[in-house]
Amino acid sequence: MKALDTYNPFTIAVYFLATAGIAMFCMQPILLALALIGAMALCILRHDVRSARTHLGFWALFFLAALLNPLLSHNGASVLLVIGNAPITAESIFWGMTSGAAILSVLYLFCSFGAIMQSDKLLYLFGKLSPRLSLILSMGLRYVSLFSEQWRKIKQAQISLGLYKNDNILESARGELRIFSILLSWALENGIVTANSMSARGYGTGKRTHFSIFSFTWRDGLLLSVTLLLAAGTIVPLALGAVTFTFYPTLHLHHAGALSYLCYLSYGALVALPILLETEDAVKWKCLRSKI
Amino acid sequence: MEMLKIENLTFSYPQSTHRVLRDVSFGIEEGEFCVLCGATGSGKSTLLRLCKRELAPNGQRSGQILINGTPTEQLSAREAAVRVGFVCQQPDQQIVCDKVWHELAFGLENLGLSQNEIARRVAEMAGYLGIEPWFDRQVKELSGGQKQLLNLASVMVMHPDLLILDEPTSQLDPIAAAEFLHTLSKINRDFSLTVLIAEHRLEELVPMCDRLIVLKDGTLLGADAPDVLMPRIAQDPALLASMPTAVRVACAIGDQSYPLSVKEGRAMIAKYADPTRILPENAPKSGRSKALELKNVYFRYARELPDTLADLSLSLYEGETLCVLGGNGSGKSTMLGVASGVHKPYAGSVLVFGKKLNEYKNQTLYRENLALLPQDVQTVFLHNTVEEEMKDAGVDLSALPFDLTPLLGMHPYDLSGGEQQLAALAKVLATNPKILLLDEPTKGLDAEKKQHLLEILRTLRSRGVSILIVTHDVEFAALCADRCVLFFRGSAVSDGLPRTFFAENNFYTTAARRMSRGYFQNAVTARDLVALCRGEEVL
Numbered sequence: 001m002k003a004l005d006t007y008n009p010f011t012i013a014v015y016f017l018a019t020a021g022i023a024m025f026c027m028q029p030i031l032l033a034l035a036l037i038g039a040m041a042l043c044i045l046r047h048d049v050r051s052a053r054t055h056l057g058f059w060a061l062f063f064l065a066a067l068l069n070p071l072l073s074h075n076g077a078s079v080l081l082v083i084g085n086a087p088i089t090a091e092s093i094f095w096g097m098t099s100g101a102a103i104l105s106v107l108y109l110f111c112s113f114g115a116i117m118q119s120d121k122l123l124y125l126f127g128k129l130s131p132r133l134s135l136i137l138s139m140g141l142r143y144v145s146l147f148s149e150q151w152r153k154i155k156q157a158q159i160s161l162g163l164y165k166n167d168n169i170l171e172s173a174r175g176e177l178r179i180f181s182i183l184l185s186w187a188l189e190n191g192i193v194t195a196n197s198m199s200a201r202g203y204g205t206g207k208r209t210h211f212s213i214f215s216f217t218w219r220d221g222l223l224l225s226v227t228l229l230l231a232a233g234t235i236v237p238l239a240l241g242a243v244t245f246t247f248y249p250t251l252h253l254h255h256a257g258a259l260s261y262l263c264y265l266s267y268g269a270l271v272a273l274p275i276l277l278e279t280e281d282a283v284k285w286k287c288l289r290s291k292i
Numbered sequence: 293m294e295m296l297k298i299e300n301l302t303f304s305y306p307q308s309t310h311r312v313l314r315d316v317s318f319g320i321e322e323g324e325f326c327v328l329c330g331a332t333g334s335g336k337s338t339l340l341r342l343c344k345r346e347l348a349p350n351g352q353r354s355g356q357i358l359i360n361g362t363p364t365e366q367l368s369a370r371e372a373a374v375r376v377g378f379v380c381q382q383p384d385q386q387i388v389c390d391k392v393w394h395e396l397a398f399g400l401e402n403l404g405l406s407q408n409e410i411a412r413r414v415a416e417m418a419g420y421l422g423i424e425p426w427f428d429r430q431v432k433e434l435s436g437g438q439k440q441l442l443n444l445a446s447v448m449v450m451h452p453d454l455l456i457l458d459e460p461t462s463q464l465d466p467i468a469a470a471e472f473l474h475t476l477s478k479i480n481r482d483f484s485l486t487v488l489i490a491e492h493r494l495e496e497l498v499p500m501c502d503r504l505i506v507l508k509d510g511t512l513l514g515a516d517a518p519d520v521l522m523p524r525i526a527q528d529p530a531l532l533a534s535m536p537t538a539v540r541v542a543c544a545i546g547d548q549s550y551p552l553s554v555k556e557g558r559a560m561i562a563k564y565a566d567p568t569r570i571l572p573e574n575a576p577k578s579g580r581s582k583a584l585e586l587k588n589v590y591f592r593y594a595r596e597l598p599d600t601l602a603d604l605s606l607s608l609y610e611g612e613t614l615c616v617l618g619g620n621g622s623g624k625s626t627m628l629g630v631a632s633g634v635h636k637p638y639a640g641s642v643l644v645f646g647k648k649l650n651e652y653k654n655q656t657l658y659r660e661n662l663a664l665l666p667q668d669v670q671t672v673f674l675h676n677t678v679e680e681e682m683k684d685a686g687v688d689l690s691a692l693p694f695d696l697t698p699l700l701g702m703h704p705y706d707l708s709g710g711e712q713q714l715a716a717l718a719k720v721l722a723t724n725p726k727i728l729l730l731d732e733p734t735k736g737l738d739a740e741k742k743q744h745l746l747e748i749l750r751t752l753r754s755r756g757v758s759i760l761i762v763t764h765d766v767e768f769a770a771l772c773a774d775r776c777v778l779f780f781r782g783s784a785v786s787d788g789l790p791r792t793f794f795a796e797n798n799f800y801t802t803a804a805r806r807m808s809r810g811y812f813q814n815a816v817t818a819r820d821l822v823a824l825c826r827g828e829e830v831l
Contacts, residue, residue, distance in 0.1 A: 185676070186705070202403055207404045208402055
């Protein structure tokens with residue numbers, strides 16, 4: 001059982017929005033280091049990113065950012081080497097690594113977010129805004145999967161009939177086009193059945209209500225308030241300039257005593273929150289099981 | 293008071309003088325389980341749709357349809373939606389939402405019920421119908437049987453008085469279909485819910501229904517208990533052909549008892565029993581070469597999934613018809629994919645006329661060698677008329693073993709299931725295949741269309757085409773196979789000539805075999821049984 005999945009979608013959305021939002025806009029190396037460690041740990045703990053190739057791709061992006069920036073921006077006092085006429089500075093490399101960390105932590109956070117927020121949870125959020133929008137989205141999602149499945153089936157049927165030629169690009173483009181055109185007729189044909197099924201079940205006979213299987217419990221209230229508290233604890237010192245980091249001309253970290261510590265502690269706790277929930281859940285489960 | 297009463301109903305579609313329904317009158321009492329039967333085109337669907345106001349077709353209508361005493365047109369919109377529930381053929385297209393729980397709640401949301409009320413009704417229904425284990429799933433992950441059960445459940449949550457089903461199991465395999473029908477009969481018994489169902493699959497339905505309603509060319513032949521109606525049905529060979537095996541055998545041997553179920557059939561056969569009689573098996577000619585051979589084939593869809601085919605070895609000899617039977621997920625359809633080169637096995641080899649599949653370059657495999665007719669025949673069509681379809685594939689209409697000319701002007705999607713099957717088969721035959729692979733060719737076909745398909749397959753076989761059929765339909769396999777193979781967990785577990793094969797199986801076998809077990813040695817079709825009871829020889 002994954003602990004975070006059991007919370008109300010609203011709570012989950014607020015948590016990820018706060019954590020990723022801070023990581024995206026702070027440009028502060030210490031906060032971003034915390035974000036990156038936390039986001040990666042969560043992703044690995046929950047097995048949200050399964051393939052090693054995805055991890056490698058993410059880190060390639062990080063190194064790309066770290067190397068590309070010094071090639072484009074030549075600010076900074078400590079010159080490491082000169083390529084052509086362009087100086088490569090340590091500050092510029094550090095700026096690249098920091099922005100790479102921002103991208104990477106947001107990517108990892110979104111991987112977990114995507115795995116937790118499945119379509120029905122997203123729809124629940126939209127449903128709060130408009131029940132009609134939520135129904136349209138749900139039907140849309142249903143149709144996308146129907147459509148792609150039928151596309152695959154038609155293509156396979158045509159291949160085994162020897163009618164689908166993919167010897168060259170032109171032929172295979174023509175083949176895809178033929179499939180697309182028949183898919184449109186198919187979708188219209190099936191749309192009628194779906195419309196019938198909707199009206200047969202009273203669609204349009206009166207005002208619709210919106211049903212969901214999610215409820216907002218005291219646990220959600222608790223997690224939501226902790227999230228907001230910790231986010232405020234991070235954002236307020238950030239806005240007051242208590243942890244401002246300047247890259248150019250030389251690297252400099254502004255320190256403002258207790259307020260700075262509050263910022264690091266709050267964000268560290270915020271990032272660690274889901275990891276704590278996951279492990280607490282696992283430990284609790286083990287204890288319960290040992291009693292059985 | 294009758295739950296449904298139809299009085300002098302006559303109906304014709306717009307711009308047509310042909311009356312689809314002519315002066316139909318009958319009534320259904322509360323709690324009855326009624327089966328509507330008749331050949332394709334006899335007006336079954338039209339009649340059912342007229343009973344559900346939202347789905348009623350446009351056209352000229354006279355006569356009345358009363359739901360619990362109220363004419364359908366006088367019901368309020370909400371009442372019309374709630375009191376009559378409707379489930380149709382296509383499991384996929386009826387589903388509106390992408391999640392199971394959302395689909396269950398859809399109708400109740402439309403009625404504007406409160407969150408608590410919806411939660412209670414949905415929970416009740418999911419528990420009763422055993423949907424709980426997949427309540428959170430996405431619809432696309434469900435099997436066909438589960439989808440149709442979901443359609444039934446999402447109509448049942450609205451608490452209808454009358455449940456109408458239009459061929460709900462025609463897209464399901466026999467096992468899922470039988471489960472669906474038993475659930476239906478359980479609902480009928482538990483809640484005394486009135487059920488009106490149109491079906492081709494009458495073998496199981498007729499013994500369990502209270503009332504049989506028979507339509508023939510738009511007129512009512514009768515609406516009464518099956519045993520009362522049976523003597524009249526027996527007069528009509530086309531109708532009789534769709535009835536259960538037991539009653540067909542009884543009529544053929546002139547027994548007046550009209551048994552419906554296998555149990556009643558056994559009681560009748562007992563009078564003629566002679567366990568010493570053995571029907572001869574049509575032994576295959578020896579020394580034939582192999583048209584298609586799968587050697588120790590292993591296949592899986594993805595690395596982390598288990599093997600779908602494991603150490604599968606299978607041969608199709610030249611000029612034979614081989615039927616592959618087996619449960620859902622035993623790898624039958626996957627085997628066809630591997631044999632036709634759509635899926636690549638990770639171990640083992642596939643040989644077509646002794647040559648490996650990958651040695652057929654530039655699609656020579658699909659020219660005059662091998663062709664596959666998929667399960668969903670709609671996927672074969674790409675054009676707006678059957679004629680364009682035939683022209684595109686280069687079909688020689690005069691060489692076909694059946695006549696397509698009446699269908700040429702129509703859109704392939706407007707054809708009936710059986711006609712679609714024929715048009716698709718014509719397209720497949722255009723490449724002059726020596727090996728024909730068929731995936732569930734009898735799905736959705738009525739008795740008459742099955743007989744037609746059987747004759748076509750026999751013609752093809754006499755022309756020397758080797759045919760491999762994957763099917764759940766044991767009755768059809770018993771009629772058309774030269775050899776049968778049973779699939780289990782991705783490999784072929786038993787192999788035999790049809791009479792021996794079905795006689796040795798105790799559960800996976802035909803109704804005729806189940807009726808005659810212990811009375812005759814190897815009767816597997818209705819024809820076998822009739823011959824044995826009459827004391828004739830069968831070849």
